[in-house]
Amino acid sequence: MSRPKPSQPDATVLTGAHYLDGDEACAEGAIAAGCRFFAGYPITPSTEIAERIASRFPLVGGTFIQMEDELASMAAILGGAWGGAKAMTVTSGPGFSLMMENIGLGIMTETPCVVVNVQRGGPSTGLPTLTGQQDMMQARWGSHGDYEVIALSPSSPQECFDLTITAFGLSERYRLPVLFMMDECVGHMTEKVVIPPAEDIPVIERRWYRGPKESYLPYQAGPDKVPDMVRAGDDYRIHITGLTHDERGYPVINAACQSVCVSRLVDKIRDNAGDIVITDEEAVDGADVVVVSYGISYRVATRAIALARAEGIKVGSVRLVTVWPFPEARIAELSRKVKALVMPEINLGQMYRELQRAAAGNCRTLLIPHCGGWVHDPNDVLAAIREGAK
Amino acid sequence: MSELLTTPAPGGPVVEEERHPHEPFLRMDRIPHIWCSTCGLGTVLNCYITAIQRSSVPRADHTIVSGIGCTGRAAGYVKIDSFHTTHGRALPFATGLKLANPRLKVTVFSGDGDLVAIGGNHLIHAARRNMDMTVICVNNFNYAMTGGQFGPTTPEGAKLTTAPYGSYEHPFNIPFLVDSCGATYVARWTSLHVREMIETLVEALNHRGFSFVEVISPCPTVYARRNRLGTGLDLLKYYHDSAEVRHGADTRDVDISFKGRIIVGRFVQRCKPTYLDTMDAALGRSVGKEFVCYEGPMQASDGRS
Structure with a gap:
């Protein structure tokens, strides 16, 4: 370096x-x-x-x-x-x-x-x-x-x-x-x-708690379901546990507390998915086929997309910048507009399961699998795009 | 525990309700605790709280980290910043806490199974680094929370649910283990030795470097019952009769056999640079004037840094 x-x-x-x-x-x-x-x-x-x-x-x-x-x-x-x-x-x-x-x-x-x-x-x-x-x-x-x-x-x-x-x-x-x-x-x-x-550079700082010390509850969340935080050493006398806990952070081992605790952990992401999910889309309007990819597989997909366009196929791209949460609403919307969604990934079908689930049979979904060790051949992705455009 | 509740006589002096001196340090809204009657953990926790009060460290800087198990519940009862982490990982969690805020006095309060079995790798490395923290290891010779299975400290011959014919594994001699790995303060007491334990814990809390205190503690419900060792009181009698104070003992000689003698005392107390000492010194030397010492934790809401 x-x-x-x-x-x-x-x-x-x-x-x-x-x-x-x-x-x-x-x-x-x-x-x-x-x-x-x-x-x-x-x-x-x-x-x-x-x-x-x-x-x-x-x-x-x-x-x-x-x-x-x-x-x-x-x-x-x-x-x-x-x-x-x-x-x-x-x-x-x-x-x-x-x-x-x-x-x-x-x-x-x-x-x-x-x-x-x-x-x-x-x-x-x-x-x-x-x-x-x-x-x-x-x-x-x-x-x-x-x-x-x-x-x-x-x-x-x-x-x-x-x-x-x-x-x-x-x-x-x-x-x-x-x-x-x-x-x-x-x-x-x-x-x-x-x-x-x-x-x-957009640096986001910690959500420090700013209220009175006496009324601090470590897991009391606001409307966005995310609680504010303190740090050790500031005399808040917090208790933090991996056990199911209430707003005080105290363990409570029963179904009612589990429901409140776990639901909020899940909902704080699900409810805010619109703020969290980032996709990078290109030429999806009017496309017959959309390639959905992420990571290095996106780089290979761009080559295949260029080759397909040279053949006259109307193909767009959705890149998953955030892979989780999966952009299921957007994929569902696209699935009603295109002939096929195509996904290259260097595994035998992982995010593809999400793609299938979100598309819900509205269009064809094609996986281009790869066991790993190298990236896809762009021609394999191209073949899937051609297949999807049929 | 004194519970003198007096009603003032008409016209007489007003006597305030008497409180246990440890109440301000306990999460009274979580009491009663889950520990069994005559278990030694309450005694060790009381000694720790007394030691906190007597230590030279401000209360807000005391932080307790526990793993999982009966002893792992200790963190949940002490009214200081307290963390109840995963099984075996109290030490690395505590390491991160200490390095991110070196002002903290971090104490890991956990059991023998948590620290020596599943967390054994972290124990030897924390000792090797002379990480500046205190470890209180309550040794009850078994996994009690899960109903009494043998563990790495179970004396040979002791019977437990997964050693129904008696354990045939060689147990760890924990003081020897941590001493040989580089711990700079090593002591052992039983839960009977309350005064000695408090003095030792104060020393351990004031020690710079990795201080380790093993406390032999009765598990009346599973370990003692399965081995027909009697009640918690009988075990305290056994400690009384079998414990031998030997300060400065060679830790190679302090192993514990089934129903055998228990060597107690302060075995090791030495000075050695801590992890943070060696890190800052070495980087200061090698990096030179470009070296920027760790800037401390982020500024929090009340402006402390």
Whole structure:
């Protein structure tokens, strides 16, 4: 990495044009978003993020710790968040599996933080150095119990920078671990990344509680169903537990409290989905076929779309910037207007299940599967577009 | 527990209702606790609260983190910032809390199964780093919350639901484990040794670095009953008869056998730079004048930083 010049007045935001890979850009996005606590464990292909953080944090007033495993890393960032820092960890599939338990604790205790998964091929140790998009359903359902998540999927190093900032903002806004679903190709792809001036970066701060200390209830939420937060050490004498709890944060082990507690965790995301969901659409009006894609598969899809248009096929694109919550209302709307929705993804059908569910038989839905290890051949996507246009 | 409720005699002096001195430190709206009669956990919690009051750390800076199990419920009763985390992960959670706000005095209060079995990896690494925190490990020789299964501290021969013919595993000698990993304060008492435990906990809370206090505690409901060891009171008699105070004992010699002697005392007390000390010193040296020390937690609503 290129260390900032000593003469640079502020090493925090490296304003300017850079040539960075996705992993490095993600680390810079975290720093720009105000992340100052990082706990992680080395794992390919995410390690470069930890390396960049380890190198950069001493220059920007952050604390980096390499933990003994991913269980510890995830637990540590939850502690870091309650200590009052913006916190992040990074991993890949095997580590993501180990983090699931404490991602659940983060969901239950409503702890803002960002978990980056630079996906590789699985199951198990799988393809450590080669790409995959096989943890998409694990991101949604990997921890036990009922909950909703927010997950984003960048398609370029520039987006690794921009969307890491978005991920931190969403985690603070809605108080939950936000999952940043990169993949090996995007993580190791090197492109131009423009870092804007610090004042142009939309940093969202924590929802600090501002009322009187005596009346603070850790889980009393306003109309948006998200409670305000305090940090440890400010004498609020909070109790925070992974058990089902009431507004005081006290454990209450019965069905009535479970209903209130879990419903709010789910509803705060579902009710605000309109504010959370980000899609990037192109030429969908009047299209016969729409390619729905995310991450590196979007980059391949753009080539296939260009080839299809050269053949005269009316094809549009919907890119899932947030993969969770799934934009089901938009997909349902499109399904009533097009002949087919086509989805390339580097797995054997994960987000495709959501696509089918949202389309509800209104149009054809075509999966272009891939077991992982490499990206799709654009011709395979093109063939599916041709099939959909029939 | 004193519960002297007096009604003032007509014309006599007004006597206020007498309160237990620990009430301000307990979440009284959560009392009674869930622990069994004659379980040692209440005693250990009382000693911890007394130690908080006597420690040199301001109350607001005291933070307690627990894992899962009977002992894991401790965090829910203490009226300070308290975190009840996942099984085995109290230590890494506490590590994050401490590093994000180094002003905090973080105490991990958990059981032997939580800290030494499922959380064993975190225990040895927190000790190795000399992470500046206190660990109170209440050892009742079994998994009590789930009904009495054997664990990594169960003495050989003791019977439990998953060791119906007696445990045949070699147990951990916990003080030796954490000592060998780098803990800079290591002590052990039983729940009978109230005064000694309080003094030790005050020392542990005031210690800079990783301080570890093991407390041997009766589990009358499952461990004692299944092994025909009598009531909680009988176990305290056993502690009285079998405990041997040996300050500075070589931790290799303090293993506990079934119905055997229990060596107690302060075994280890040494000075060594903490994780934060070594981090700041090393980065200050290597990075030079560009080094920016951790800026502390984000500014909260009341302006504290």
